[in-house]
Amino acid sequence: AQKITQTQPGMFVQEKEAVTLDCTYDTSDQSYGLFWYKQPSSGEMIFLIYQGSYDEQNATEGRYSLNFQKARKSANLVISASQLGDSAMYFCAMGVNFGNEKLTFGTGTRLTIIP
Amino acid sequence: EPEVTQTPSHQVTQMGQEVILRCVPISNHLYFYWYRQILGQKVEFLVSFYNNEISEKSEIFDDQFSVERPDGSNFTLKIRSTKLEDSAMYFCASRPRDRVNNEQFFGPGTRLTVL
Numbered sequence: 001a002q003k004i005t006q007t008q009p010g011m012f013v014q015e016k017e018a019v020t021l022d023c024t025y026d027t028s029d030q031s032y033g034l035f036w037y038k039q040p041s042s043g044e045m046i047f048l049i050y051q052g053s054y055d056e057q058n059a060t061e062g063r064y065s066l067n068f069q070k071a072r073k074s075a076n077l078v079i080s081a082s083q084l085g086d087s088a089m090y091f092c093a094m095g096v097n098f099g100n101e102k103l104t105f106g107t108g109t110r111l112t113i114i115p
Numbered sequence: 116e117p118e119v120t121q122t123p124s125h126q127v128t129q130m131g132q133e134v135i136l137r138c139v140p141i142s143n144h145l146y147f148y149w150y151r152q153i154l155g156q157k158v159e160f161l162v163s164f165y166n167n168e169i170s171e172k173s174e175i176f177d178d179q180f181s182v183e184r185p186d187g188s189n190f191t192l193k194i195r196s197t198k199l200e201d202s203a204m205y206f207c208a209s210r211p212r213d214r215v216n217n218e219q220f221f222g223p224g225t226r227l228t229v230l
Contacts, residue, residue, distance in 0.1 A: 035218065037221075043226070044221070045206060045224070050218055091157065091158060095219075101171075102148065102160035102173075103158075103160065103208075103219060104160070105159070108157055
């Protein structure tokens, strides 16, 4: 079974600063993927970034990067130059590769950007 | 860009009534999922569906729940006799077969309120 832990229920960050959202995971599988989703107050789930367990380089997508430390089983999301529109809930999730495995989500971090 | 759609966006029903939540996955996708999110909580897996049958279901997905792909485009979740605790946001997601990772594309969700 997979488990995702997000230990920061809420964070406040000044606009234009960088922010790191923590995520640790637990699995016995060797091939898996880690995902970050953003959920604004409107409720939809917006895919941000993906990291495969065999990817040697950290994933980046625009202002988002994933700090993947496999030995520590952590997959932290880094948002550079935060913007007011980044205020939302952020969920870390994992899924086992191959087949049709479900995604297992963490409890989320509510990020608030302060102007 | 193709997207997953869900109808209705909000459904209000009386306890004990049957509800059907509808989803149209992305057309060339082969794996389909339902998740739910109780207000303020994390996203939880309900069921996955592939090749016209359920491939995995969670403990939440009891005999009151069923899924169907009636016509090759729609994917429905039926709750036979709704309970107060079924009130939640229900997300449909889909995934193609030919991706290395198992990134799932989420619909905007249906907010179900049981009175």
